[in-house]
Amino acid sequence: MIIIQVAGGLGNQMQQYALYRKFLNLGIEAKLDISWFTEEKRQSGVLAKRELELNYFEGLAYEVCTEEEKQILIGRGRFFEKVKGKLFPQTKKVFYETDMYHQEIFSFRDKYLCGYWACEKYYADIVSLLREEIRFPTSGDFRNLEMADRMAKEESVSIHIRRGDYLDAENEAMFGNICTEAYYEGAIKEMKRLYPKAHFYLFSDDIEYVKRAYRGEEYTVLDINKGKDSFYDIWLMSRCKHNICANSTFSLWGARLNDNSEKVVIRPSIHKNSQKFDPQLMHELWKGWMLLDNEGRVV
Numbered sequence: 001m002i003i004i005q006v007a008g009g010l011g012n013q014m015q016q017y018a019l020y021r022k023f024l025n026l027g028i029e030a031k032l033d034i035s036w037f038t039e040e041k042r043q044s045g046v047l048a049k050r051e052l053e054l055n056y057f058e059g060l061a062y063e064v065c066t067e068e069e070k071q072i073l074i075g076r077g078r079f080f081e082k083v084k085g086k087l088f089p090q091t092k093k094v095f096y097e098t099d100m101y102h103q104e105i106f107s108f109r110d111k112y113l114c115g116y117w118a119c120e121k122y123y124a125d126i127v128s129l130l131r132e133e134i135r136f137p138t139s140g141d142f143r144n145l146e147m148a149d150r151m152a153k154e155e156s157v158s159i160h161i162r163r164g165d166y167l168d169a170e171n172e173a174m175f176g177n178i179c180t181e182a183y184y185e186g187a188i189k190e191m192k193r194l195y196p197k198a199h200f201y202l203f204s205d206d207i208e209y210v211k212r213a214y215r216g217e218e219y220t221v222l223d224i225n226k227g228k229d230s231f232y233d234i235w236l237m238s239r240c241k242h243n244i245c246a247n248s249t250f251s252l253w254g255a256r257l258n259d260n261s262e263k264v265v266i267r268p269s270i271h272k273n274s275q276k277f278d279p280q281l282m283h284e285l286w287k288g289w290m291l292l293d294n295e296g297r298v299v
Contacts (some may be wrong), residue, residue, distance in 0.1 A: 014253050055134055057136065097114065100275070119285050144225070163223070188244070201237075
């Protein structure tokens, strides 16, 4: 059995679910471990709690592993298992994601997988299935429906700008200087080149910044969804005909769920600063996605 740990925010949870569905689609027994959301987690000495936001979706079905099934694989607290793992690494049942893509995981039949699995290649072949299964309940705010209707009638392009926690010193070192102003300028320029009548819908966790930075009739700043309803922003991004993503799984899913067969999707060339950019590899792993660097150049 394959058990996939579910952890982190909504975008990461969606990726872990997507990998789970990929295993099932291959005929491999798989389950999800959701215990991360019921256990107390401490990060930097502060108690951090996250919700299992997969449950926000309408009727999303998945099978959860039992504690016994989990313990069989992770062998926690078993001295013999720890010694065996050190002496014979190939017998380890816990696998940690360390690269953007791990082809070898699909040869596994008895592993506990820890990671975020953001790479498009993992589940690009089942995206149509994921679009069917990941269903948003009807929003109680009529403005969402009005915006979706408007997006369908024009050459709509979503732009996601993530600031918030990315401006913290620790996160900035990892995620900063990637989606720069030059990146967005280059992305907007590319969209205008392809679609001169493009209209841009901006999504952000820093609405005041976006309102100052993007003015004019070609821009609409979206400030509808708050709190638990924030996930409707992913739905709205998916209703646009094209997408400009941040280095954030939140907007990557807006682009993935977009079913426009002629869509143009732009993402940054790297997701975090520890990643070494390999053009050939990135284009192989993200087929059909346009890559821009932090100077706004197509690479």
